Structure formats: C-alpha cells, structure tokens
Amino acid sequence: MELPYVVVIILFYLGIYTIIMNKNLIKIVVGVNIVESSLILLLILISFKLGGTAPILDRKYELVVDPIPQALALTAIVIGGSLIAVMLALVIKIYKRYGTLNVDEIRKLRG
C-alpha cells in the first residue's frame, strides 16, 4: 500500500472533516481547498511511473509518464480555483451583510 495514496486519503478526509466540523466560513473554504488539492495529488499519483520522465518528448525516452491525468489535473486546478474565488467573494458579501462568519448564525432561510 504505497504511502502517497495514504497521504491522499488523509488529506481528502481531513478536508471533509474541516468542512463538516468548523463553524467559521473561512475555515470551510479552506477545507474545500484541502479536498481540491488532495484530488489533484491523486491525479498526479495516477500518472506516475517509476523512472518515467516528464511528457516532453524532445528526445527519445524509454519510459514516459502518463500525460492524460496531468492534463485533467490542470483542468481540475482551474475549476477548483474559480470555485474558491466565487466562494471567497460570497463569504466577503455574507460578512458585510450578516456581520458574522459563524455558519450557525446565517439562518435567514428556514422551514
């Protein structure tokens, strides 16, 4: 059971834990960030081959790392990044409107 996969799982569930556990909005956004990075780490791990070089084929290499997950990782990073940007904008707006960052006080919508 390679160590990096264990790290990925730990990061993933650490992020999930922070999202569930915390009452502060910023910490929830940080949790989301942790989960994003753990998924990207998983993507890179999948593309890894022992002794393989980066997928730039300016010379003939005998073993090249798998390029597809790296492309997917790039897309996932960009999507994750813009999601977090929108999240932060909403958090700023909520703080200005509600005056608090505690998730349990933001309860105008009920029932």
Added chain:
Amino acid sequence: MSRVHKIFRKFYKIGLVLFLAIFLLFIFDEIQNLDIKRYLSEHYISEGVQETGAINLVTSVLYDYRGFDTLGEATVILTAAATLSFMTPIKKVKMLGTEFTIIIYQTIIIIIPFLVVLGMNLIFFGHISPGGGFVGGVILAMIPILVTINYGITFSENKLKPNHKSLLEGIGAIGFILLGLLGIFAGSNFLASGQANFGLGNPGELISAGLIPYLNLMIGIKVGAGLAAIFNSLIKEG
C-alpha cells in the same frame, strides 16, 4: 444545546469521517493489486508527437485531443469573472492602503518587463517546453495585480480599465472558438488541428503543431484578463 449533546455530536462527526477514511483505504488497497491498462496513454506517448506536432504531450492532450475540456474550463473562468464583477459594489471602495517601502516599489518597476517576457515565452513555447496558455496567463495576470498592490486600485483601474479586461477576456474566448471553427471550415470536425493537418511542421520549431500555439495564445489572454478581473473584484470587495 446541552454540553453532552455537543460532545456526542463532535464524536459522531469524527466517527463518520474515520469510517469513510478506513473504507476508502480498503478500496485503494484492493485497487493497488489490480493490473491496470493504459493503452490510450501509450498511444498518446508513441504517436502523440507525429499526430499533433507538439512535443509537450500535456499541451497536445489539452489543446488537441481533449480541446473541448479546455473550452469548458475557459467558460468556467469567464463565469467566475462575470459573477465577481456583478458582486462588487458599484461605488469605488478604497483598498486598505498597504504602504510598501521604497525597495518594493523599485523592484516591482524593474521586474515587470521580465514578467512580460517570461509570460509571453511560456505561452508561445507552450507546445515545446513545459508551460502553456494557463501558466503564461497566470504570470501575465500578475502584472496588473502587482500594480494594484503597489499603487492602489484607483491607479491600476485607470491603467487597465475593467471594461478592457472583460473585452480582452471576450476576445480570448471568441478567438478560441473561432480557431476551433477553422477545423469545421477546413472540412473536418470542430477543434481539429492535428487531424486537419494545419501545417504541423517539424516538431520542436516555434511555428509547428498546427493550431496549438494560437489556441495557447488565446487561452493565455483569457486567463490573464480573467484572473486580473477576479483579483480586482475581490480587492474592491474589501
């Protein structure tokens, strides 16, 4: 809520997450000892360079084999920028003034031209060396961000007006799609640079790999303008 209830809730959550983690551990453990097949990536690695002309396989996957994903992703950035632009207050909000020392001012003025060169290099050589539209775009976006931090938002706003930023963003996105449509006009399907053999040239040279460098450029402009707009709106929010 009574204290006991709080503690119970806390342990319940920890228990939940632990159970999930252990469960995924078993799954990953079982996945390890499976023989995994990678024939699609073998194909990319073996014929990737001949088919797309780009040496950097990741860029060839990103812009040619799976160009549609990149289009989708570019739309995500555009939506994020649009969301943030209507989120910001209309009236000018003074950014909290950060008085940097003189050293910072001077260094920023000096390194901005190098940043431009580095960004452009990453974009244009995207299909040869590691890099590409996204990385180049981020570095280009750093320039207006540094200016904003350094000279405050009002100065950077009139240097590069928000309308210009969204204009640039629009041009980048439309350029990407029009280049894709070139594939259709040339007879084969949308975003077909490798298949429609747009002058693949011999790999390794600057002008090679069909449409990929131009797609790289478009994405570079788009990401640069997009991230600068996002940063400015977040700063104005404050």
Added chain:
Amino acid sequence: MITPGFLYLAGALFLFLAINNKIKYIISFLITTGALIITFYLTPGYSLEINFLNYTLIPFRVDDISKLTGLIFTLSGLAAVFYSINISSRSNLQLIFLFIGSSLTVVFTGDLFILYIFWELMEISSSFLIITVSDLTKKTGYYFFLMQAVGGLSLLWGVFLNHSATGSLSLNAIEAGIPFFMIAVGIKLAFIGLHTWMPQTYSKVPFYVTVVLSIYTTKVGVYVMYRLLSGINILAYAGLISALFGIVMALRQNQVRKLLSYSIITQVGYMIIGISIGSAAGITGAFFHLINHILYKTVLFMVAGVVIYTTGKENLEDLGILGSKLPITSLATLVAFMAISGVPFFNGYMSKTIIKEALQEPVLIWGLNLMSFGTSLMFLKFIYYAFFQNSNINLNRKPTISMQLGLGFLTIIMLLIGINPFLLENLTNIDVDINYFDIKLMLSGIQPFLWSVIVFILLKKYLVKEYRRFIYYDIYREMAKIFVKIGYKLSIYHNGKLSKYLLWATTTLIILLSLLI
C-alpha cells in the same frame, strides 16, 4: 354519433360565447333537450372504439341499464338546469354542464380507464363549482375535493391492481382490487363512515348547486357499484346498517337540507340491497328505485331551495311558509312525501315492491320494512313543520317561473310513474312480472306508512324538538391535524444551519456505503 356526455361537455365550451343572458338560455335549452332526445334514440349494443396510449378503449357503450340511467340523468339534468338557469352565473353553469357531461360519460363508458378519467373530471368540476360559487364554501370545497380525491385514487389503485391481474381494462373483467373499488364507491355513495362530506356540503352550498350535486354524485356511485361490485351478498347487510344509521341521524337534524341528505343515505341503502342481491329482479328494482329516488329527492331539494330563495332561512321551523303562501310547491311536497314513504299509487311504492319481492332472507325483508317505516317517520316530521305549524314568516320575494317550471315538470313525471308503474318497463325492454295492484302487495306497501303515522302522533313531543348541536367527532379532521403536526415538526428541523445539512449529507453517504458491506 355524438354521445349525450360529449354534448354536455361541448355545451360547457359553447357557453364561452354566451355574452348575454338570452344566448345563455338558448344554448342551455338546446344542449339539455338535445341530450334527452339523443339518449332516447340510443340503441343498446352500440359501441365506439378508440386507441390511446397503446390501449384500445371503449368510451361509449350502450346497454339497457346504462340507457335507463342515461335517460333519467338527462331528464333530471334538464329540470335542474331549468331550475337554476337565471340564478347561476355563466362560469357556474359551465361547471354544471362539465359535471353533468362527465357523469353521463361515466354512465356510458365501456372500460376502466375512461371511467377513472371522467370520474376524476366529475370530481374536479363539482369541487370547483363548490369553491367558486360563494365565499363561505371555501372550507367545504377543500374538504369535499380531498375526500373525493381519496375515492378517485382508490378507484385508480383498484384499476391498476385489476389491470396487473387481468391485463385488460374492460369493465366486465373484474378480478382483483375489489376492496379498493368498495372504498371508492363507498365515498361516492356516502356510505356510513365515509359519508361525512355529504351533509356538510349539501347544507352549506347555495340551493341550486345542491340540487345538481344531489342528482348525480350518489347515483353515479350506485351505477358504478352495479358495474364493478354487483352480486356481493355481504354488502346487502352493510347497506341495511347504513340506511338505519341514516334514519337515526336524520331524525336528529333541525336543518332541512341536512335531513334530506341523511335521507339520501337511507334511500341509497335500498339500492345497495337491490344490487348486492345480484338477481335480475333485484338489479331492476334498484335501478327503478334510483329513478324514483332522483325524482322525489330532487323535488324535495327544489322545495327546500324555494324556501331558502323566498325566505332566506333554512331551518325546519321556517318550513311553515309552504303551507300558507306557496300553493304549487306545497302540492309538490305532498306528492313527493307520499312517493318517498312508499304509499301505493305513487312511484316510490313501485320500486320498493320490486326489491321486496326479489329478497329471500327474512332479516333483509324485516330490515326493508323498518327502513320504509323510518323514512316515512322522518318525512312526517318534515310535513308536520310544513303544514301543521303556524308560522309568521313573510315572503320577501316570489319564486321565479323557471323554478316553478322545473318543480312542476318533475312532479308530473312522478305522478305519471305512480299511476302507470309499467311505464318504465316499456320504455326500456326490461320486463318485471309483478302485478302492482293486487291487494296483498298494496297492503304490505301501506303498512309501514300507517305504523309511522301512529308512532308520530304518539311520540310527537320527542320527535319535534330543537336538537342542540351535538359534538360532531370527525376522524378525518383528526388525521389531518396529525399530518399537519408532523409536517410542522419536520419543517422546524430545517433550521437553515449549513453544518446540519452537511452532516445529513455525510450520514447518507455512510448509510449508502454501509449498504455495500
């Protein structure tokens, strides 16, 4: 060949063009009389086929019983529309036409799918009629629609069960889903326990709407019971109990229309007994009783309507107006009273004797006598208030001609059937070999009436007194309260905390994954 049901539905659409009253009169007159003529010339055995949603459906099929019911429906429809023509607004009239049209289509349908569709259409149109007709009937309309919806849905569930058992939707292949058909018919018939909607609705709704509703709702229930559940003997005893319950409740009422609606439950008891014996005589007796019942019950409701229209009051004490000031209506009341208590030479007697002859079990015969004794006792109270009570109520407005006409039209038909009981037989080719005029039958017919007169005179002071409103325990309202309470608790649980929602999400993930192991 346009069927009477579709004619009425088309009529409802034409009424959109009725800008002023004159066109309204013409259209409704044309539609009602046209429907009557068409049903009269229908030849049994004719049927229409369409295919819809890969089923072959029979929206229109005529046989003797359905022709008979169709005739009485169009006839009483003519009278009811005539009665209420200048009181009801255009949209109410449209809803009435929709209601009559859908009940006629239910009568003439050949398969369960169309039966269900038009059963629901009947429900929707009658509920909207109740809701939009006046401001006080919102709550009753809500209760009525929900109660009828339960009936409709149990019918649908029965149809599904039957469809999955027999694979066909036709009416004569009924094997599964009997209990659900019973519930659906029970609600429509206002069977005991499921009857709570009827007295409440019939007493609160304006009088001309009650007249229309009373003609069709329960009678379609009887017809559908014949189509789906004829021949189940247990139901005969259930019908008896429901009828006796109707009598006991009717005697305790002090509102005219409540008394009349409980008497509907009793009269429907006769029809249930007739149908559930299952013999041909029983069924013909039941359907003849249906016709007679429509005639005299509508007349009684129309009389109550006239009283309400003229004096604006509807308690039993205010019936005195009849004796003193309204000659024609009081004549009609007398004829209807004689008919309902089964006095010979009036139409009630004819159908009651057919059912009595068709019965074998002694308990049922005794029950039947008890029922007619109770009905005549009930209506003696009605007559006592109408004629023997001196009342000082004055008339604020005269009943309109159309009301008198509708009333008189039905009374004449009643008298016709009373005098010549064989009229109904030769109209439709059903033959009943009973000689109505031999002494033994006449005697057994008159006996319960005489007994009721004697009992009434003896126990007058018990029967004729003001009953204060007793506590009216309605289990359906209790169930509704429980449902609302649960819903309230649930919605309080959604208190908007994001952490709570996320916790629910993770717990569902855990439950999902644990299903794996």
Added chain:
Amino acid sequence: MESAVWIILLPLLTAFFLGIFKLYSDKLFYSLVIVSMVIYLYLLILVINDSYPPKVYSIGNWGLLGINLMVDSFSAMFLLIIAILFITVIIFSLNYIKVNKHKFIILTYVMIAGIAGMVLTADLFNLYVFLEVSSMSSYALTAIKKTDKSIESSFKYLIMSTFGSFFILLATILTYYLTGTLNMAEISLEFKSVPFMIKSTIMFFFIFGYGIKIGLVPLHAWMPDSYEASPIPYNVLSSGLVMKSAIYALIRLLYVIFGVEFLTESGILNIGVFWGVLTFIIAHTLAYQQSNLNRLLGYSSIAQIGYITIGLFLGNEKGLIGGSFHILNHGIMKGTLFLVLGIFYYSLKADEIEDIQGLGYKFPVLSFTFVVAALAIVGLPPFNGFISKWLIIEAAIEAGFFYAAFFILVGTFLSLTYYLKVIIKLYTKTEKKTLIEKPDLSLKLPTFFLGSLCILFGIVPSLPLSLINNIPKFLLNNSEYIRILLGG
C-alpha cells in the same frame, strides 16, 4: 451532422459576444439575443428530428482518442425540453428582470451551453467539466439579486454542490485509474473485469455526488432556499433543466457504464426506488407547511424528482419511458406555475400565499392557467402529469414495486392538499389591489404557451411519446449504444 456541436457552441459564442456588446450598445445586445435564440431553436429542431438512429460526433475528428458527442433519443428528448423552456424563459426575462439584466442573460446562455454539453457528451471527464460549467452559472444566477437571502442561499448551494462534486471527481479519477480511458463505451467494456466491491463503491460515489445536485431527501436542504431567493425565470430553468440534467447524467452513467445487469445484481434499483418514495413523501409534507410560494414550488419540485427517480430506477422499459416523459412534463408544468407567479410578483410584488388572495378575479385567464398547471402537476386526469404518472405506476407494478406504486397515489393526494390551498386562496375575494406594473404580452405569451402545452400533451400524449418510446432501446441494453459509440 456537426449541428450537435453547434448546440453547445452557439450559446457559448452568443454569451461571449454578449459580454462584449454589453459594453457598447444595448440595441445590439437585444438583437443578438433574439437572433441567436431563433437560430438555436432551428438547430435544436434539426437535431431532434434526425436523432432516431443515434449519431456520434467526435471533437477534433479524433474518433476514440478524443471527446465524442452522442445524440440518441434520450438526449433528443432533453434537447426538446431545452428548446421549450429556454425560449420561453428568455422572452419572459427580457423585460421581467430589472437588476443586472445583461449579466442574467449572459449567465443563462452559459448555463444552457453547460446543460447541453452535459446532455450530449459521451465522455466522463467532459461530463464533469460541463457539470461544473452549468453549476457555476447556476450559483451566479442564484446570487444575482444580491439580497441577503440570495447571497446566503447561493453560498449554501455552492458549498453543498461542491461537496457533491468532490465525490463525482473522485469517482471519475478512480474510473480512469481502473480502465485507462475516459470514453463511456470503452469504460463499460473495461468495467466487466473490475471486481464487484470497487465497481459498486464508484457507483455509490456517483449516486451520492449527483444525489446532492438532484436534491433527494436528506441532501435536498439547499434547494428550497435557492428557489426562494433566486429570480423566477432562473427558477423555471433550475427546476426544468438543472435538476433534470443531473438525473439525466446519473441515469446515462448507470445504464451505460454499469449496465442493467450490474444494477439489478448490486440492488441499487431497490435503493433508488425506496429513496424516490422517501423523497416525495417528505417533500410533500414539508411543502404543505410553506407560506412562501417559491419555497412551496421548490419542495414540490423535489417531490416530482422523487417520482422521476422511481420511474428511472425501475430498470424496465416502461419505467424509462414514464420517467423521461415525466421529466418533460414536469419541466413544462413547473415552468407554467413559476411564470404565472412571476407575473404576480412583477405586477404586485406578491410572493407569499396571502398576497395572491383574490387574484383569480383580477387576472382571470392567468389564474386559469395556474389552475390547469396545478391540477396537471398533482396528476389529475385530463392533463399531462396524469399520463406520465400512469406510465410510472404501471411500470412500478410491472417491476414488482407495489409499495412504490401505492405511495405515488398517496403522493398525489398529499400534493393536492397544498396546491388546493393555493388555488382556494387565489379565488377568495378581497379588497381592491393597486397594480404596480401592468404585465404586458411578452410576459403573458410564454405562460399561455406552456399552459397550452400542459393540456396538449395530456390529450395527445402520442406526440412526445413517439420521440420518447425509443429511449429504452439505447439505455436498457447498452450494447447497442456502445456499438455505435465505438464507431460501429
């Protein structure tokens, strides 16, 4: 056959051009909106017509190496809903929306492109990307009114739905790791050799991720908030398209990649049906408690999604037909209800149940359309809701789920309780109300169009059913779908 790509490209291109035109001239902006709408309608009809033998369109002409788009009857039916709802919403919102009107139209175009992408793509990661595109634009559209409630509901929607898309991304990565490809056809061939335990975990991750976006009961909490706080034209699209594209993507994944045999063997069909029943019972009970009309319709959407889940998770041919027909019907019915409420809000700022008292007499034809749509959504006979419910119940009985079929009828009764409450409030007389703004034709026409569709599909269901009837051919036995996708 490249019109399949144009269905995704045209809205994107229009959105980008609108982004630029917004800066310069309004007249140009609206003319482009109208022109692109007309072309888009024509394109959609073109694709829907020749969708019977499913066609594959590979992006970049790479065949199985790149991303493929696939148009079969299931996606054609969904394009039909997009055609109907998108056109009406754009016409409606042209003068309904006052705040941020340009941004609203741009973001709606982007969302439509995202949903069209999700519907057409036959590639797993591309499905995730377009899911993110459509979700991102729906977060923005929820927050566009910039009131306290809309910011809060948009944030909750964002967090919950990101929480879901983590698991979708995790499942996509694991599928790639196990099979080495991202094309749905090849994945389902490779998946035959994967052990049962892992395969069902991935399936459960997909179901959980999409479950949050669909709004099945325990995961639904964000949805009524987003209905209450977002602009009404967006509500029409959200209940008609966003929720539906999530369940469409889930069904496409389950039936194509995992195949019906695996679904029945792993028992997910029973779980799905039970979950559907649970959803609509709780949603109906909650809907009764609401006083805000949008929240009430939000809960009713969750309930209707429960019926659709039952229909689609039965695993037999009739169930699929009934489920997809209910997707179409629910989009139309809920669209009519929301548009009528929109007009009430536009003219009287009425969004609580008390506010619409007596409007039955002030807007007679509009309230008639509302009553028709309400009776249709409850499932009463002459309208289209009844036909699709009839098909679902029949399929449920055929598949042996008697309890589910029975509870659908109980659900019909429960939904009648609260819709009748609203209808009665509509027709109780009250004192004169002053009209803030007179709703003009461009608001009323789309409502009447959708309302008449409710009746039309009820009386002549063979019209849409001719398209929907050949859906199961390519979903139930996915070998046909795979053969075509592999370039057969």
